[in-house]
Amino acid sequence: MSSSDVPRDALSRSLVIAVLGFLLSIAVIDEVAASNAAVALSDASSRTIAVPQWLYLATGGAVIGASAILASVVTDRSFIRSMHDWQKSVPMWVPIRRGALYLAQLLGVAGLAIVIYRGFVGPQIPTVNVAIILVFGGVRAGLTMVVYLVGNVWPALNPWRTIARRLPTLGRAYPSRVGRWPAVGGLLLLVWLETVMPVNKVPAMLATAICAYTVITLVGAVVYTPESWFSNADPVSVTFHFYGQVAPLRWSADGVTLRPPGFDLRESGAVATTADIAFVVALIWELTFSGFVTTATGVSFITAVVDAGVPPLVVYALLFVLGYALFLGAFRFASRVTRRTGETYLPPRTIALRFAPPLLAIAVGYHLAHYFGFFVSLLPSLVPAVVSPLSPPANPVVLTLPEWFGGLVIGFVLVGHLLAVWVAHSQAYATFPSRLQAIRSQYPFILVMIAYTIISLWLVSLPTASPAFVS
Incomplete structure (x- = not known):
């Protein structure tokens, strides 16, 4: 034209x-x-x-x-x-998909345990402590880039989701009028704490913050069910959800769908x-x-x-x-x-x-x-x-x-x-x-x-x- x-x-x-x-x-x-x-x-x-x-x-x-x-x-x-x-869809063999899911869950829970343990008992030097390196280099930077450059793998890796699904739940209805406002407040609070507190330099403080986050997250998931909590209130899960909307790959039970990066944003809702x-x-x-x-x-x-x-x-x-x-x-x-x-x-x-x-x-x-x-x-x-x-x-x-x-x-x-x-x-x-x-x-x-x-x-x-x- x-x-x-x-x-x-x-x-x-x-x-x-x-x-x-x-x-x-x-x-x-x-x-x-x-x-x-x-x-x-x-x-x-x-x-x-x-x-x-x-x-x-x-x-x-x-x-x-x-x-x-x-x-x-x-x-x-x-x-x-x-x-x-x-778009192009590629089916995935069910045993491979299940095996990858179990492996991701195991890695997520193990990573959380290591970060907390080494944060408290490891050397309090940020450049050698695995807690600082994994959280800020591995998750804050690396995993986030994987999510928007490849696809959202966080639902499988999320250790809190894996643990919450094995706990009993009260099954209370999540208030629809609240929506994702808790996630908005949570994201802003996490950024604020990262800025004004040395959680990226003091491993023990980072481990303490993660322990507090774990308690709040698991309580919320038990009260409102893991699906409701991680879809609406958990700031980390919601962050990866939105970043994943730009990724070229969409993972589902049937397989993987490939689209140009960001082209799904118009109709994804x-x-x-x-x-x-x-x-x-x-x-x-x-x-x-x-x-x-x-x-x-x-x-x-x-x-x-x-x-x-x-x-x-x-x-x-x-x-x-x-x-x-x-x-x-x-x-x-x-x-x-x-x-x-x-x-x-x-x-x-x-x-x-x-x-x-x-x-x-x-x-x-x-x-x-x-x-x-x-x-x-x-x-x-x-x-x-x-x-x-x-x-x-x-x-x-x-x-x-x-x-x-x-x-x-x-x-x-x-x-x-x-x-x-x-x-x-x-x-x-x-x-x-x-x-x-x-x-x-x-x-x-x-x-x-x-x-x-x-x-x-x-x-x-x-x-x-x-x-x-x-x-």
């Missing part, structure tokens, strides 16, 4: 978006230091990664242009539908309530928050505010709560603006539910940008920890990342953004009957996505530092 087939009004609006977005990227990126360590809440790699400023400007402009093109030029509904309908929207935005915000407080700029800002007389924990709390409110408010505001730009009678809540799934692609790109380098640098310590968890190495090895890793960091953020824009584009054509409505409806959300992406690019460009007052 040629550009002449696209309404001039739509093209003009796209040009406005491109110009505004590019100017915004220049305004933000112009003050960026050209170095970065692509790690979060970790000292795994102390060497910074050089990222030239021209590369940020070029990639930022490319993202803006690609967003405008996708929103206004790729308008063939049959082409979009055919792209998202493609993963985001069905307001709490789901809040959780998806929280996934983006928690990475943004942890990324900011571990940069030299973030440390300087927090130090300046504390020097003005504000207690450190109050500064972190205000930054955490107000930042999340801003991210969530920006997305909800975009849904209200879309009601006008799309000239539709759909309520803003319905529009928000339709356009929230693409944000998962941004969260995936941001997580990969922050944790891929961390995972690679920690891999020489992670492998021995998994092979022999009871005998830590005397001299742990941590890799120093080469400078070209900076290009990967940028690429991860931008690929996540482009996938999000494409999914939003296809969702618009599935929601609105008019081509002009579908094009116009995307503008507010594209601007919000651009803002998220620019903030991500800015943060990964900054030199890292230990969080002030809480490290």
Whole structure:
């Protein structure tokens, strides 16, 4: 389809978006230091990664242009539908599936026991204690990447789910009006504790936190049944559930289904309530928050505010709560603006539910940008920890990342953004009957996505530092 087939009004609006977005990227990126360590809440790699400023400007402009093109030029509904309908199913022999499930359950329970045991009795040195390495290098970074790059294996690995299914249950009905709000609060609380408490540096404290989490989780699963609890209230399970929506593989009792990454987001129904929207935005915000407080700029800002007389924990709390409110408010505001730009009678809540799934692609790109380098640098310590968890190495090895890793960091953020824009584009054509409505409806959300992406690019460009007052 040629550009002449696209309404001039739509093209003009796209040009406005491109110009505004590019100017915004220049305004933000112009003050960026050209170095970065692509790690979060970790000292795994102390060497910074050089990222030239021209590369940020070029990639930022490319993202803006690609967003405008996708929103206004790729308008063939049959082409979009055919792209998202493609899938391939592969059956799995039942004995193999059952054997893999039992093995995963055994590994999950054994891993939980080892983390708690070694957290208390192992050496209280984070770089050699298997509890720290497994939780932050193995689960926080590695397993999360497996979930969104391959498929959600957490339901099989989840040790608390395995234990809860073997306990008696009271079978009380989970309150539907509560939905996933406990998971939203739980995720934000876990991120807060990870930031203000040295659970990633003191193995005994990490083991204590996991014990408390175990008690709360098992009590909730016994009261409300494991299915209800892990589907709604458990923040770890819900996190992996949403990340798994981007993965190319879907596991079922019949076998495995392959689809292009993220292409199932449009019709998966993963985001069905307001709490789901809040959780998806929280996934983006928690990475943004942890990324900011571990940069030299973030440390300087927090130090300046504390020097003005504000207690450190109050500064972190205000930054955490107000930042999340801003991210969530920006997305909800975009849904209200879309009601006008799309000239539709759909309520803003319905529009928000339709356009929230693409944000998962941004969260995936941001997580990969922050944790891929961390995972690679920690891999020489992670492998021995998994092979022999009871005998830590005397001299742990941590890799120093080469400078070209900076290009990967940028690429991860931008690929996540482009996938999000494409999914939003296809969702618009599935929601609105008019081509002009579908094009116009995307503008507010594209601007919000651009803002998220620019903030991500800015943060990964900054030199890292230990969080002030809480490290």
